[in-house]
Amino acid sequence: MTKQSAVVPEVVAPEAVVVTSQGLPCPLRPRIPIPASEGCRGFAHQEVPTEARNQQRREISSWVDSMKASSPTHIQGPPPPAQDEHPSALGMFEEIVSLSKGKKIVMFLDYDGTLSPIVDDPDRAYMSKAMRAAVRDVAKLFPTAIVSGRCRDKVYSFVRLAELYYAGSHGMDIKCPNLIKYEPLFETLPIFLGNKPVLFQPASEKMGLRWVLSFPIVSSSGVKVAGGEDEGHPGSRVENNRFCVSVHFRCVDEKRWVELAMQVRSVLHDFPKLRLTHVGQGKALEFLLESLVRLSDSNDVLPVYIGDDRTDEDAFKVLRERGQGFGILVSKVPKESHATYSLQEPSEVMDFLHRLVEWKRLSGKGHPRV
Numbered sequence: 001m002t003k004q005s006a007v008v009p010e011v012v013a014p015e016a017v018v019v020t021s022q023g024l025p026c027p028l029r030p031r032i033p034i035p036a037s038e039g040c041r042g043f044a045h046q047e048v049p050t051e052a053r054n055q056q057r058r059e060i061s062s063w064v065d066s067m068k069a070s071s072p073t074h075i076q077g078p079p080p081p082a083q084d085e086h087p088s089a090l091g092m093f094e095e096i097v098s099l100s101k102g103k104k105i106v107m108f109l110d111y112d113g114t115l116s117p118i119v120d121d122p123d124r125a126y127m128s129k130a131m132r133a134a135v136r137d138v139a140k141l142f143p144t145a146i147v148s149g150r151c152r153d154k155v156y157s158f159v160r161l162a163e164l165y166y167a168g169s170h171g172m173d174i175k176c177p178n179l180i181k182y183e184p185l186f187e188t189l190p191i192f193l194g195n196k197p198v199l200f201q202p203a204s205e206k207m208g209l210r211w212v213l214s215f216p217i218v219s220s221s222g223v224k225v226a227g228g229e230d231e232g233h234p235g236s237r238v239e240n241n242r243f244c245v246s247v248h249f250r251c252v253d254e255k256r257w258v259e260l261a262m263q264v265r266s267v268l269h270d271f272p273k274l275r276l277t278h279v280g281q282g283k284a285l286e287f288l289l290e291s292l293v294r295l296s297d298s299n300d301v302l303p304v305y306i307g308d309d310r311t312d313e314d315a316f317k318v319l320r321e322r323g324q325g326f327g328i329l330v331s332k333v334p335k336e337s338h339a340t341y342s343l344q345e346p347s348e349v350m351d352f353l354h355r356l357v358e359w360k361r362l363s364g365k366g367h368p369r370v
């Protein structure tokens, strides 16, 4: 990262907890069987032995800590200093484009915190017109995918560019562009040709997510956990992302996060197919590389993934493990990351996209192959 002061006054703003219907590892699944409640509105109050409850609290606390540490942040103060481990992608731009020599760049862009600034109200995380224009220009030159935890329709309603790939619900809902403009890249891929969008939905709506959401999420003590007018945890919010649910902590008093996480967990015991977890975007990236663009075996492809939070780490890791392409972390503060480079905020992401377009236009004839 670029400049940073020694002490950065910072309010840590946590990522949402994600409840997903995918069968992912589940660090927060209750270890103690809790009797099922009758019906779905009420959740039976149960006595959990004190030692077990303390153990649960310790687990949750450490999970909440890791969520804080890996989440997008609000910075109040001067920008952070250079971070050697993840040098600025703008500062290293020449090196980056030299890595792409003879390769086809494929762009993967996270949405929240990458293309739009983090804001308190998830429904108002708008993308600027200038950013939309930058993404549109990039997509004219390189295959470009938006990879998001949000429901695909929602992220599309913010981005509104039909020529992109969209992976919503952390990769559980993937759609190709209506019009494929990259035939020269995909000559071996009849799946893309013919103007037919391709959908990939590994999760199933039969898993009951809609049913869960049609009721208030109520804790075992009868307190509504999240969503709307919530007396128990003011500021909390549940977001329906179609194949997963986000429970937002950002506007909840930090002292209540552990309690809120414990309530979310206790509520979920009646829904065995749902998991409370951090999910990642790595699977979406792999799917797009392997199953859709079928570029994974290709040595002449350079995937570039830009993202800001823990779910993006998964994708950075995939790229590192493949030894293919690289991740760019969007963060104002130093973080442990599998990314190779960094950018501080969405405005720098836009600068990077502009430079990529300018470089491509100067160096090539608008053909995707470098």
Ligand SMILES: O=P(O)(O)OC[C@H]1O[C@H](O[C@H]2O[C@H](CO)[C@@H](O)[C@H](O)[C@H]2O)[C@H](O)[C@@H](O)[C@@H]1O
Pocket (backbone or CB within 6 Å): 014, 015, 016, 018, 110, 111, 112, 113, 117, 118, 119, 120, 121, 122, 123, 125, 147, 148, 149, 150, 239, 241, 246, 248, 250, 309, 311
């Ligand atoms: O993968 P992403 O596109 O980054 O989606 C991850 C989550 O993004 C949204 O939440 C985050 O942004 C909100 C708006 O700035 C912010 O209020 C919230 O605190 C952030 O966690 C989205 O609302 C979630 O559903 C996504 O899981």
